[in-house]
Structure formats: C-alpha cells, structure tokens
Amino acid sequence: MREWLIDQLKIPERTVLKKKVPKKAFFTQADLSPSEKELFSSEIEGFYLLSLMNQQSINIPAYITEEIHYTEVIWIYVQLRKTSNSSRIVKSIHRAMPNPIVLIAESPDRQLLLSTCHKRLNKNDITKIVADEPVLTEWFDPADQSSAYIKLAEAISIPNLSFESLFAFYQDIHNWLQAAVLIKQIGTLPSSPDNLDKINHMLSQITKVNLLNINSGAIW
Structure with a gap:
C-alpha cells in the first residue's frame, strides 16, 4: 500500500524514506500521556516515515x-x-510532532x-507548538x-500543488482534505477547494430547510 501511495501521489524518489x-x-x-502510550502500543501495528x-x-x-x-x-x-480510536491516535500524532504532517492511516x-x-x-x-484542529477524511x-x-x-x-513555499504547499493539501469532508454529503469531490465556502453555505441552507420541514410536519 505504501508503494501504491508513493506512485499515486507522485512523491519524488529523492524525498522518499519508507x-x-x-x-x-x-x-x-513525543510528549505523550501514559494513556496515549498505551493506546499506541496496543492499536498501532506499524509507524513509518514515508517522505x-x-x-x-x-x-x-x-x-x-x-x-x-x-x-x-x-x-x-x-x-x-x-479503527475505533483512530481519531484520537491521529490527533495525538499531530500534537506530538512540531512539523506539519500529512498523515495517512491504514485500517486492518x-x-x-x-x-x-x-x-x-x-x-x-517558542520551543512549543500549538496545533489546530486536524482535518480527517472518511x-x-x-x-x-x-x-x-x-x-x-x-x-x-x-505536481498539482503549489511550490511557492512549504506553507502554500501544505495549505493546498489541507484545503483539498477540507473539501473531501464534503464527499459524504454531496457524493463527489468539489471541483475546487475555492468552492468550499459556497458549498458549506448551500449545505447549511439545505439543513435549515430540512429542519423547518421536520418541525412543520411535527406540528401537523
């Protein structure tokens, strides 16, 4: 699976570690709590630096x-x-490492x-970092x-990402993963992460209409 990802994402060979x-x-x-260490020991089969x-x-x-x-x-x-604790494991890894990470998890x-x-x-x-809330796909x-x-x-x-800076490079990946969160709701990947705000607004309006319909039905 790791080889498939390297090929699929066109990761340059000179960056590959495996x-x-x-x-x-x-x-x-890593700065992990005893419970996190226990969780990692029991639920992680393998941990790899891919690139x-x-x-x-x-x-x-x-x-x-x-x-x-x-x-x-x-x-x-x-x-x-x-996978029952996958979200917690992912968040712990992000929090434990100071560098920006693209994390790929594989289930059994x-x-x-x-x-x-x-x-x-x-x-x-400044020797410590503050991590935002992670974005996770399904x-x-x-x-x-x-x-x-x-x-x-x-x-x-x-090749499809920005090479302007490592921040812009990572932001491109982050934006696309945010867009991918909508796949479950709309059934497809938005054509551009630039449409994210518009799509979220539309989904919000649809949710409001559905709630109004439910409440209206409850009244009658």
Missing part, C-alpha cells in the same frame, strides 16, 4: 514568520490494528484515511477506482 520507526523511539521523542520534503529534497522554500515555522513537511504512514481491511493539521509557535514559549477504499477519493489523490499529487 523508514519504519519503532514505537519506543517515537515515545521517547521528508524540505528545500533541499524538493526545492520548495521554507516559510518562517513570527508564528509559523515550516521548514519541512513530513509524510507519515500508520498501520492500525483497529486496507482502507485509508488522510489527515492534516496546521501548527503555529506558542507565543509564550475511511475509503483505494482499490475502488470509481471513488471520489481517487480524484482527491490526483488533486494532492505533488
């Missing part, structure tokens, strides 16, 4: 401001033994989930070529 990280090594570097992208490996400039320090984007691949039945999470420096302690079957998620994989393939 390095398995022992969970104990991750524990020593490391920085100015040297992919020729995309770093992006550094007072709040944002994006000098590299890390692609992580995690094999799970079960070979379904995939993608996640991104923007991070900024803590104003009170689980999907990469073998289903008719799936809208195959279009998502095409949208976030490396």
Whole structure:
C-alpha cells in the first residue's frame, strides 16, 4: 500500500524514506500521556516515515514568520490494528510532532484515511507548538477506482500543488482534505477547494430547510 501511495501521489524518489520507526523511539521523542502510550502500543501495528520534503529534497522554500515555522513537511504512514480510536491516535500524532504532517492511516481491511493539521509557535514559549484542529477524511477504499477519493489523490499529487513555499504547499493539501469532508454529503469531490465556502453555505441552507420541514410536519 505504501508503494501504491508513493506512485499515486507522485512523491519524488529523492524525498522518499519508507523508514519504519519503532514505537519506543517515537515515545521517547513525543510528549505523550501514559494513556496515549498505551493506546499506541496496543492499536498501532506499524509507524513509518514515508517522505521528508524540505528545500533541499524538493526545492520548495521554507516559510518562517513570527508564528509559523515550516521548514519541512513530513509524510507519515500508520498501520492500525483497529479503527475505533483512530481519531484520537491521529490527533495525538499531530500534537506530538512540531512539523506539519500529512498523515495517512491504514485500517486492518486496507482502507485509508488522510489527515492534516496546521501548527503555529506558542507565543509564550517558542520551543512549543500549538496545533489546530486536524482535518480527517472518511475511511475509503483505494482499490475502488470509481471513488471520489481517487480524484482527491490526483488533486494532492505533488505536481498539482503549489511550490511557492512549504506553507502554500501544505495549505493546498489541507484545503483539498477540507473539501473531501464534503464527499459524504454531496457524493463527489468539489471541483475546487475555492468552492468550499459556497458549498458549506448551500449545505447549511439545505439543513435549515430540512429542519423547518421536520418541525412543520411535527406540528401537523
């Protein structure tokens, strides 16, 4: 599956690591609670550094401001033994690592989930980061070529992303994953993440109309 992703996303060979990280090594570097360590030990089958992208490996400039320090984007691949706590595991990994991460999780039945999470420096302690709320897609079957998620994989393939800076590069992926959240509601991937606000507004209006219809029916 990892080889399929590297090929599907057109990840440049010079950035590919495919390095398995022992969970104990991750524990020593990450700030995890005892319950998180127990969860990782029991529910993660394998933890891999899939790719490391920085100015040297992919020729995309770093992006550094007072709040944002994006000098590299890390692609992580995690094999799970079960999916019941997948959201918690994904959030913990994002929070534990200071760099922006594209996280790919694989379920026992070979379904995939993608996640991104923007991070900024803590104003009170610049050695620490503050993580935004992660974006997670639904689980999907990469073998289903008719799936809208195959279009998502095409949208976030490396040649289709901005090379202006590592922030713009990561923001492109983040925007597309936000757009993919709508697949469950509209049945397809929006043609552009630029349409996200418009689509969300339309869905909000539809929800309001449905609620009014339900309430109207309840009255009668």
